[in-house]
Amino acid sequence: TQLLEQSPQFLSIQEGENLTVYCNSSSVFSSLQWYRQEPGEGPVLLVTVVTGGEVKKLKRLTFQFGDARKDSSLHITAAQPGDTGLYLCAGAGDNAGNMLTFGGGTRLMVKP
């Protein structure tokens, strides 16, 4: 069973601060996805990273996939209240039949 550990579990920061969320595993993933979920809604895909060492940017969000494809990070610059939500990482195994493995989630609150 592939496990993904996400940290921190909870994060409360002031508007304008920077933050990083980590997603770590001892297993290798063929790709890793990041989702954001707002209260009362389903998770929405933010990005998929596929190549070891890959960096993707989505406005103020920077996603990185580790060189060994075992870990990933999400960095938010100058956080805004609209960034508040549950951030989930999910890894796809190398086996074609594997389902996604979700991390435990990071609940972010950005206070104005």
Add this chain to the structure above:
Amino acid sequence: DAMVIQNPRYQVTQFGKPVTLSCSQTLNHNVMYWYQQKSSQAPKLLFHYYDKDFNNEADTPDNFQSRRPNTSFCFLDIRSPGLGDAAMYLCATSGTGRSPLHFGNGTRLTVT
């Protein structure tokens, strides 16, 4: 817009009274999933269909059943809901088992 639609958004049922949640998709995706999500936690996979092939997670209680009569629709049946089954139930679809997931907005189930 292609999407995943869950009905109802909110469902209240009595302890032990069977309840059915529904999901439809216009994405024509092969895979449909049911997840259970409790407060501030990551979604937990209950089961999924790859086309007509049903796949049950090992720790999904027998109380939970699913039907997929055609590509577009999938149902979650809870035969005898307990208080511990109160949760958000999320339906998702994907093209393959490792593709990004498209989630519905969920059904929040309350058991009284």
